[in-house]
Amino acid sequence: MLAVEPERVLHALTDTLTESYTAGYAHGAADLAARLSAVGAASAPALPAATAVFQDNNQYTWGLQAVCVTRTKRTGQGITIAVLDTGFDLDHPDFAGRAPITKSFVTGQAVQDGNGHGTHCIGTSSGPSAPAGSRRYGVAPGVRILAGKVLNNAGSGNDQGILAGIEWAITQGATIISMSLGADVREVSQAYENVGRRALAAGSLIIAAAGNAANRPGDPAFVGIPANSPSIMAVASLDADLGISFYSSGSNPVAGGQIDIAGPGRNVYSSWPMPKRYNTISGTSMATPHVSGVAALWSEATGHTGRALWSDLTQHATRLPLPSSDVGAGLVQAPA
Structure with a gap:
């Protein structure tokens, strides 16, 4: 199918928290409590722990605990994850010996991450199983890493570079393509839908951040591009506490614009360019690599790719007492 579209600028989807968050969180917590009461004990879905409130400990981040990485024997061995973002800190000591395959699609900028967002996302999806002097923060430590720089050091990039990065990831054999980026555009982009279909046909699942445009509880906003493409998985x-983050965009009424699944995205600890080494940030950007890492674990466990892998993720997600328009199938879960 041929289509003509304007060239867009997309951005890394990290939320910048403000003081207004406190009030928004209070309203959101009250809303969650009301929904939990309405559901009732008999019909409430099982959550992955006795309590639905997680926190980092000396061994694992709260996100790894929530998605049950703590119980799995899988590491993502033999699976390739491509993270298309602001690049990667090639000198980060936690990744010594991993030798990611890298390529920059940003004119005049090398893959070396001058922003931090890409290094953080790669850490969450693919960080080591036992980082020295740190809790574990990486979901799938055994994967092969592709680091494509499609966003510049200011955190933005155009369609041309992003689409080229996706095509590169497909040709490099990526089973999962993780994109924590987007633009607040309601309409589906035919260009991203076309490449999403090609990816699925080639056995590559694109997983993308839903967006941080919401201001809950009053304004859920909508899933933007590229996550609103029918062939791309949208992550909230x-x-x-397993409540929806106040900034997390809700489902878009366009075909394919629904939220498909949810992951830990608030106050996520992961790798950061040296010398800082680690950082804690928030956004649907942080939820997306959790889902991407878990996808690698499922692909290792089942041998599935593409649409079958998509089904594995949604069918094994933990249902939450929240609208599917906000969280889709629910909280992503690692295989046992």
Whole structure:
């Protein structure tokens, strides 16, 4: 199918928290409590722990606990994840010996991450199983890493570079393509839908951040491009109490614009360019690599790719007492 579209600028989807968050969180917590009461004990879905409030400990981040990485024997061995973002800190000591395959699609800028967003996302999806002097923060430590720089050091990039990065990831054999980026555009982009279909046909699942445009509880906003493409999985962000993050965009009424699944996205600890080494940030950007890492674990466990892998993720997600328009199938879960 041929289509003519304007060239867009997309951005890394990290939320910048403000003081207004406190009031928004209070309203959101009250809303969650009301929904929990309405559901009732008999019909409430099982959550992955006795309590639905998680926190980092000396061994694992709260996100890894929530998606049950703590119980799995899988590491993502033999699976390739491509993270298309602001690049990667090639000198980060936690990734010594991993030798990611890298390529920059940003004119005049090398893959070396001058922003931090890409290094953080790669850490969450693919960080080591036992980082020295740190809790574990990576979902799938055994994967092969592709680091494509499609966003510049200011955190923005155009369609041309992003689409080229996706095509590169497909040709490099990526089973999962993780994109924590987007633009607040309601309409589906035919260009992203076309490449999403090609990816699925080639056995590559594109997983993308839903967006941080919401201001809950009053304004859920909508899933933007490229996550609103029918052939691209849209990821929402959850807080440590498994409530929807106040900034996490809700479903878009366009075909394919629904939220498909949710992951931990609030106050996520992961790798950061040296010398800082680690950082804690929030956004649907942070939820997306949780889902991407878990996808690698499922692909290792089942051998599934493409649409079958998509089904594995949604069918095994933990249902939450929240609208599917906000969290889709629910909280992504690692295989046992």
